[in-house]
Amino acid sequence: AAGVPAASGSDVRALLAEGHPEAAGLARQAGRQVGEVLATVVTLLNPGVLMIAGDLAGTPFLTGVRELLYQRALPRCTAHLDVVTSRLGDRAALVGAAHLVVEHLYAPARAEERLEALGV
Incomplete structure (x- = not known):
């Protein structure tokens, strides 16, 4: 990895966007390692x-994941499996936090508390 000047995932993402061949090879290798674990899952x-x-x-990365996943997982488990990427991108954390807040505010117990406070 000495030939890939990256200190973070976003650095690697930038190198991949530029078409850096060694970064692409390392991303595929990382995907294969993840795919091996995901095959069991x-x-x-x-x-x-x-x-x-x-x-x-x-x-x-996805190519590497799929290579090992489809090699190692049982065919009956991958026959109807869709491997997709998140469409939220950089907004994933924000959307997740918003959902947590909504779930907390509108949880049944919280709704009951608000109704009792209103005398309903």
Whole structure:
């Protein structure tokens, strides 16, 4: 990795966007390692969708994930599996935080408290 001048995931994302070949190779290799682990997860849980997100979630990384995932997971578990990337991008944390706030504010117990305070 000495030939890839990156200190963070966003640096790697920028190199990938520029088409840096060594960064793409390393991203694919990282995807293969993740795919090996996900093959076990998919075999155990048999999900319909597997969403990949983060700074590396581009074509080279996904290619590596899919290579190992489809090699190692049971075919019955991957026959109808969709491997997709998050469409939220940099907004994922903000959207997640907003959902947590909404879930807290409108949880049944909180709604009951507000109704009791109103005398309803």
